[in-house]
Amino acid sequence: MFKNDELLNLFSSQETPFYYYDLKLLKQTLQSAKKAADKRGFHVHYALKANFNDRLLSVIQAMGFGADCVSGNEVQKSIDTGFSADQITFAGVGKSDKEIVTALKHRIFAFNVESIQELEVINELAGQHGERANISLRINPNVDANTHHYITTGLDENKFGVPNSELEKAAAVIKGCEHIDLIGLHFHVGSQITDMSVFKSLCVKVNEWKSWFEDRGTYIKVINVGGGLGVDYRDPDGNPVADFEAYFDVFDKFLERNAQQEVHFELGRALVAQCGTLVSRVLYTKSGSKKNFLILDAGMTELMRPALYQAYHKIEKIGGDGSEKELNYDVVGPICESSDSFGKEVLLPVSKRGDLIAIRTAGAYGEVMASNYNLRNEIRYLYSE
Ligand SMILES: *Cc1c(COP(=O)(O)O)cnc(C)c1O
Numbered sequence: 001m002f003k004n005d006e007l008l009n010l011f012s013s014q015e016t017p018f019y020y021y022d023l024k025l026l027k028q029t030l031q032s033a034k035k036a037a038d039k040r041g042f043h044v045h046y047a048l049k050a051n052f053n054d055r056l057l058s059v060i061q062a063m064g065f066g067a068d069c070v071s072g073n074e075v076q077k078s079i080d081t082g083f084s085a086d087q088i089t090f091a092g093v094g095k096s097d098k099e100i101v102t103a104l105k106h107r108i109f110a111f112n113v114e115s116i117q118e119l120e121v122i123n124e125l126a127g128q129h130g131e132r133a134n135i136s137l138r139i140n141p142n143v144d145a146n147t148h149h150y151i152t153t154g155l156d157e158n159k160f161g162v163p164n165s166e167l168e169k170a171a172a173v174i175k176g177c178e179h180i181d182l183i184g185l186h187f188h189v190g191s192q193i194t195d196m197s198v199f200k201s202l203c204v205k206v207n208e209w210k211s212w213f214e215d216r217g218t219y220i221k222v223i224n225v226g227g228g229l230g231v232d233y234r235d236p237d238g239n240p241v242a243d244f245e246a247y248f249d250v251f252d253k254f255l256e257r258n259a260q261q262e263v264h265f266e267l268g269r270a271l272v273a274q275c276g277t278l279v280s281r282v283l284y285t286k287s288g289s290k291k292n293f294l295i296l297d298a299g300m301t302e303l304m305r306p307a308l309y310q311a312y313h314k315i316e317k318i319g320g321d322g323s324e325k326e327l328n329y330d331v332v333g334p335i336c337e338s339s340d341s342f343g344k345e346v347l348l349p350v351s352k353r354g355d356l357i358a359i360r361t362a363g364a365y366g367e368v369m370a371s372n373y374n375l376r377n378e379i380r381y382l383y384s385e
Contacts, residue, residue: 008319011356011382017280017298018380019367023059026275026363029241030063033271036244040252043264045089047227048074050268050364051276055383057081060271066109068227068266072099079106089224089266091138091186093159100125110134112186112224114161116170119177126179136184136224137162137170141205145190145198145228160188167209171216182218184264185209188226191269196250199225203254210256222262225251229270233312236360242270269364276363278303279318279382282355283334292329294351299333300340301376303362304369307339315342317349318356324349331357335374 011020037044045066048057052074058081061067066087067078072095078088090103091112100122103111113119113135126133140161162170174182189202202225210220229247232239247270251263280298287293305311315331326347333340342359351357370379 005319008356010384011279011318014279014382015380016356017278017296017302018382019053019302019362020277020279020358020382020384021053021056021363022275022277023055023383023385025240026056026059026272027063029271029275030060030065032241033244033267034063034065036248037265040248041263042248042251043087043262045087045264045266046271047266047268048078049368051272051366051368052077053367053381054081055381056272056275056363065271066264068268069103072096072102075099075103075106075108085109089136089186089264091188091266097121097125101129104129104131104133107131108134110136110183110222110224112136112138114138116162116166116173119170119173119180123177123179131179133180134183135174135180136186136222137167137174137182138186138188139167139209140164141187141189141202141209143189143198143201143205145193161186167212171213171218183220184222184224184262185213185220186224186226188266189228191228192230193228194230194232196246199228199247199250200254203251207254207256220261222264223255223257224264224266225255227266227268227270229267231270231273231361231364233273233314233361236274236314240274244270271364273361273364276361276366278359278362278366280357280359282351282353282357284353285351292327294329294331294348294357296331296333296342296357298342298359299335299376300337301333301335301371301373302379303342303359303366304371305362305365306342307337308369313342313362314360315346315348316358316360317351318358320349322349326350335376 045068046060047068061082067083069075069090070092085106086109088108089110093114138161280296284295300307328345330344331342
């Protein structure tokens with residue numbers, strides 16, 4: 001894709017670095033997800049934390065997705081973007097009183113509750129404000145997502161969810177709370193999961209916990225299995241759209257449910273990762289005795305994933321015909337941190353000052369994690385329809 005001279009012309013006149021969003025690919029991805037979900041009667045909430053860029057959000061909202069939020073400001077932003085309150089969920093281990101009140105006032109679809117104390121606080125605040133809150137209890141299913149340990153969330157050792165040993169107590173506390181209604185169970189095991197057997201294991205655990213509640217006379221209307229579907233960082237052009245059919249099929253096959261029970265998903269990365277590219281210019285090249293460096297004008301302040309969890313992003317030179325001589329480069333940013341590197345020993349066409357470099361699959365957990373460390377400039381954008 002980025003061997004494309006049309007893009008080279010489009011980008012050449014732009015000040016770098018900037019995020020380039022391919023809205024056509026975004027729409028294709030959303031349509032593919034929506035079609036596969038609708039076919040099975042599944043509800044999909046978009047996890048705003050992956051990317052809350054206004055242009056992207058309005059496209060996602062217009063396609064009929066719900067919103068999955070992890071802060072009061074995300075709840076407010078979803079409302080402002082036009083997401084309907086009855087399609088908004090609010091998760092997170094540390095919701096502040098102010099954030100809870102914001103969500104209560106908007107009468108969102110459900111709070112995904114992560115501790116017994118949080119149940120009590122929501123109940124109390126709902127009472128004070130004359131509101132009722134729907135809640136889903138987040139259960140830690142102890143399923144290993146086989147992904148990087150920083151993005152694994154569903155193991156007993158992680159901070160997320162109500163510990164299994166506390167569920168009996170949580171169920172009793174809910175019965176005693178006058179201002180909250182338990183409508184569902186919530187699970188989320190991690191991110192960038194490409195092994196479908198992980199989701200199958202999740203289904204088995206979900207079935208067990210659902211029966212556990214039903215055996216105690218608690219009806220579960222909503223089964224929320226979270227997000228986590230991964231994308232192909234190695235081959236973004238070969239696999240620009242995640243395999244939503246295969247993903248939803250696992251849940252369709254293995255989740256036990258009756259016709260009244262709703263299945264909800266919270267997808268972030270799989271919806272937005274591939275449509276975003278960080279575009280940067282080579283500032284300097286430098287060769288030592290062992291290394292060749294490409295020093296870019298983008299760094300961890302624009303895209304933190306490599307520095308934060310050694311994430312791989314495909315790096316390409318923009319333009320050219322593929323016949324150029326190649327060299328191994330360490331591709332680094334300008335920030336004063338040794339971890340400010342996008343990739344080591346990356347084979348690229350021989351490059352010079354001023355050349356444009358694409359860092360692919362940067363649409364999820366990219367610009368949302370940007371900072372102005374080193375007093376860097378605000379992020380810039382370019383969109384194509
Ligand atoms: C981050 C998060 C998601 C989205 O995860 P992806 O891997 O981006 O799909 C969904 N649900 C919860 C509770 C989350 O914290």
